[in-house]
Amino acid sequence: MVDMKSVARHERPAHALHAEQRGVIDAALARAGGYLPAALVQEIMSSGISIDDLMSALIPYAQEYAIPPISSFKVGAVALGSSGSLYFGANFEYVGEALSMSVHGEQAATAHAISYGETGLQKLAVSAAPCGYCRQFLYEITTASALSVLVPKGTPTPLTTLLPAAFGPSDLGVTAALMSPQAHGLVLAERATEAGCDASSDEVVDAALAAANASYAPYSFAYAGVALKTKDGAVYTGSYAENAAYNPSMSPLEAALVSLVIRGHASYGELVDAVLVQASGAKASQLDVTRAVLRSISNVELRVRQASPPTR
């Protein structure tokens, strides 16, 4: 009987990177996890590899960031942003939580690109064919009509071919799209001073507020952002990303955890602070799921701040 797992593990990509290219990539990943800036992508391509082959060859690198303690199935995704930079994504699962809390590699790559200010994706390479949930998630982004998806051994396929007769923002009268710049002008409802905490210089709250202001929630207006601080002082943020079909929406905590793990090479055990800022008075809320998922990976207590539009 053939051990399919071991076959897959030892399979070499069709266009394997040569040693010099691997050296350049390893150095870049050590500087900024799972991110290859456009100039470096051009430099690697000039050494004789196409963008499609480079993205496919990088998938095993992206898979290294996956944390799937339930399925043990590591998904890797590599997204080409509109700027020409590459962003890795991987899947994340949370023990003791509903499977619907899982983050898929394609979502992680998109959130990672958003964290660098990308306003669209040109291509996405994935280690396995994107599931229906991810096709729906990707259909929300600014460049959905031009996005090309690469799967192993397959030819690049337009997202619109993978998702025929799609339901999207326009079906709900929404003209905005995920990855378009967002600025909601929210301000904190109160700058409460906590014991042992100087509210005037609460960088984690400020970072979560900025993430809420950059969030995409055209259906519920429940703008939300999360900021996570690790023991080395680094702060990672995530912005809420809604979807016309509601369920593939990505929570701000999960987006922040993508940053922490992929961008920061950090582990959950390094968390020392977590803040959720969300718009008050909305019909949707991130509060309960944020507490639940955070509790599954950390003993850090979630701090919560309400925000509202500036008074006119």
Ligand SMILES: [Zn+2]
């Ligand atoms: Zn998926």
